[in-house]
Amino acid sequence: MTHEIAVIPGDGIGQEVTPAAVEVLEAIETVDFEFVEGDAGDAVKAETGEALPQETRDIAADADATLFGAAGETAADVILPLREVVGSFANVRPARSYPGLDAVQPDTDIVFIRENTEGVYTGIESEITEGVRTLTRVITEEASRDIAEYGFDYAKRNGYEDVTIAHKANVMRQTDGLFLETAEAVAEERSVPRTDERASGEAASSGLTYDTALMDALAMHLVMTPEEYDVIVCPNLAGDMLSDLSAGLVGGLGLLPSANVGEDNALFEPVHGSAPDIAGEGVANPSAMILSAAMLLEHLGYDEEGEHVRTAVESVLESGPRTPDLGGDAGTTDVTDAVVDEL
């Protein structure tokens, strides 16, 4: 069986790290891929007037999965519609520190499960009168249920012990109230007890526990004691900010992969952007992109192959060539070759 993968390198270092991920996927002998390339981003907008041409949308819609690099100024015009094209409701963002790398908090292993369709990302904005503008933040029970179910299932499937539901229901009482209440109902349906009930000795019918956290306090706790968190389910913008915060804890965006997961399609992208300051120099760190390809493998059911790729990246991060962002002087291809050699 051949898997059709849409490949959208985009702008800047997207052009450098995306081929690295493709090279790694091609090196996996047990899986057959067909890669179909599409354009998106600043460069294609300058040429055609459109940051995300219809052709690229179609390629992503028809593929089994998409690999996306990064876009520059047009990032939002590219990634937000692409997430819609693949029907993504969950943005999965693991933030892990790696042995041997300099990290603000070397004991971090957190997976953010970010709601990916609503919140303040609705685009519903108005100018009510001059100088007065509004944005309609939308929270639905359906999307809240989808993301919470995904989060609890993800935690269980991947052997995590605890789920934290992030919210600001003390201020956004109706909207985050609904988010929180729905997520807690999902916990109850799955018989997942609260962390403190577990701690006080109450029996748990699954190995999991859950807790809730105000997103502001959570930002502080993540900085001080990230080792206390496993899986964090959060509304859209909170997930955007808290996952970037956690990228800071583990040594920067160059290490964070992500998956935009839909019912029967998905898009994989590094959390980093197009990094115009280093684009074209061949020194971009391909780790986040290659780890995104590992997530793609797992998504297609190749758990073992995904694990191999991740282990290869980890071993290169620990003792292989390093790009300048990690204090080394290796190039993108040195790192990529080292990962392929490890496979």
Place this chain on the structure above:
Amino acid sequence: MTHEIAVIPGDGIGQEVTPAAVEVLEAIETVDFEFVEGDAGDAVKAETGEALPQETRDIAADADATLFGAAGETAADVILPLREVVGSFANVRPARSYPGLDAVQPDTDIVFIRENTEGVYTGIESEITEGVRTLTRVITEEASRDIAEYGFDYAKRNGYEDVTIAHKANVMRQTDGLFLETAEAVAEERSVPRTDERASGEAASSGLTYDTALMDALAMHLVMTPEEYDVIVCPNLAGDMLSDLSAGLVGGLGLLPSANVGEDNALFEPVHGSAPDIAGEGVANPSAMILSAAMLLEHLGYDEEGEHVRTAVESVLESGPRTPDLGGDAGTTDVTDAVVDEL
């Protein structure tokens, strides 16, 4: 001249740290205070049904300034209306690390200037249909201008070099677009150049520069390189989250004071909450509350006295008794007495 100060201890450790701050203010011989106490929080709600009785509102409205401790479950019901009562448009939150204290990032000295009236804090929420709720996020030119002017003036007055304007205008195009555009117009009116223009040698007519930052990327950079930031002007919820994040960098909420500043009234409060887990034990760290009193002194024009209090707290933090949150075993009164002795 006697200054009337409303004192609202609230719940939990608010009852312990607020008297500490009053004691410090009473020890300032050059300034006369009259303290008028008001109730607020969970306890008064349990008794009267109201978390913020009208009498307490009146006390705060009539005073020259208010000291507020903390509230428990009812925190939002207390602090949001109190901010309105004093007409606060700017929430000023310094996050500083202190010599000799364990901090994730010991080189942090940032002041958040958080918009304090709108954004997602409007309370305008609806249930559109079952399971679909909305919140109206409001951004006005007026409030954006007020906070940006306050931020630039604050930076200049306090000798800071750089102002960062936080936003998410790539997603919240109209609303944060207005926030960003207004703040940049304020920079231009004050002839404050962009940081990179300054760096490239362009003459600056003031000592200040400014930059803009996406709030997600900023969360990452704050974790990794907080020393690169001085004053950060931000929308309401972003300011809430980023300042708590930075509390994590400097060793926790026990150290962060804040001011809610209005045209002709103001309220001072620690960033921490009522900490029910340690309430009543006499071990709450009073530093954030005493530093809030220092901000109150400066607000009333007693810059020198404010500076004295701050220096006294710093010296106690460096080599005086420490409460358990800082690894010591001193109590609230030990720390308070040590600060008073230093004055």
